[in-house]
Amino acid sequence: MSAPLSDLVALTGRELRRYARDRAYWVGQIAFPLAFIAFVGYGLNDVTRLPSGASYVGHLATGLLAMLVGSGAVGGGFSLIEDRASGFLRALLVAPISRTHLVLAKLIARVLVSLVLVTGLGLLLAAFTPVRIADPLAGAVAVISITAIFVALGVALAVPLRRLDSFRMIAALVTVPLYLFSGIFYPVSTLPAPTRWIAHVNPLTYGVDLLRHALLGVHELPLPLSYGVLCALTVFAVGAAVVAFDRGTRG
């Protein structure tokens, strides 16, 4: 294995170990969407009519999975604050490794965790909702790109914010509007016209739509457009995260 690749594998392994041991994290990640679907999804299912005629439960379930991927990825930035607080980040910064690998390891670990979550929850939801794994490739692209965009956002917020409380608050302030105007809860086409443009400039909208295509076989936007926007933004987000981290750790 080449040196950079083995660094990346070692660092990603460390991130995955931390996730694997955090049982409360997994319980939360699995229980939240299930409870939300049970209490809100089924409650609204009979009173909500989607333009496509599909069931609301499936729409909400796939949207929530996209939200789960996004909020988890912002947590990648939070883990940077944890590493700084524990001092471990300094130990890594004086080791002969590239800053880029530190960020990439967080991102790759996050993508792997999200793929496991989305696949696992997708199979579980298939038992009692219309969710099914219809297009795995589209699903992988959606998960990777949402993760990259939100990890970048998390890193960009974590670099200047040193306190966990401030990070949580600012992260919520930035991400909640992204969630609300992304088609997670209702189709973008049902938004009032004056606010619909917000959804169209919101990168998450394309990720949500592509994931919905992957897990439900339904999509609102042209697939090539979603693929194009997400791939371009992924490249930009990874670059931005690396630059933000590098600047933030230069003394």
Next chain:
Amino acid sequence: MPPASTNTAIEVRGLAKHFGESRALAGIDLDVPRGACFGLLGPNGAGKSTAVGVLTTLLVPTAGTATLLGHDVVRERAAVRRQIGVVFQEPALDPELSAREQLTLHARLFHLDAPAACAADWIERLGLAEHADRPVRKLSGGLRRRVELARGLLNRPGVLFLDEPTTGLDVAARARIWDELRALRHAGETTLFLTTHSMEEADVLCDAIAIVDAGRIVASGSPGGLKAELGGDVVTLVLERPDAARAALMAHPGVLRVVADGAGVLRITIADGPRRLAGLLECARDAGILEVDLRRPSLEHVFLHHTGHAFEDAGASLAQRAAGERRHA
């Protein structure tokens, strides 16, 4: 890659680091010989950790140069990082991973052969076997410091930095770390660069020290040499009216220096102190003697001699600057 200069491990010239208005390092020069145990001694906030930050590539200096084993710490960061081990003042371990896991991870990052075996070896050497597989957050402060020491040594660094290695440890844990450091110094393969605010630590461990105060080096040399430079013993008198006795004490035979140190304290450097003590007390009798103390010179006296103020005072007056330094670090 330029060849490493002959016998110098670290060479620092005019090194300055400013954090906004505050000058954590105001231009220092240092020469640390290879294989030495070098101590940067100074009160809290004097600039010691900033110096370590620059030498370990974490901070970029405002001015000046520093080379480590021939590599410039700014331009050749990657080469410097391969050559160093660092034990930070604050904990720098992943609390969720075990000692074995973090040591194996670091062995991988340094591309050492057989990382797991290498980690196991250091676990054994530092007596961590019983605690190697528990998350680090469950270990005591002394054990954690040993894990950090193992991590610092695992890549067999040319220079091992230890920033306040025993601060916050109990006596037994401190003695254990001292033993490890003595063994390392004895082996002579690794240059040790330690910062400390403990005079005793500097005296016990270091071959050479530099005393730093308010971002400047005020004295450097071997602990023995620096003490010998004072040229005498130190008599400390606490007097009711110190000003009344000062001139007479200055004129007393054998007296080299009299330094007033606040609250009626006079520190008198005198040759052959024990024999002359009686005469000295006679001379100060009218000024109202409250306390008398005679000591052979210590590094504390060296510090006082070179800075004109006591070690503890420096820490207090620099607290604000230290806070600024922490904000930026």
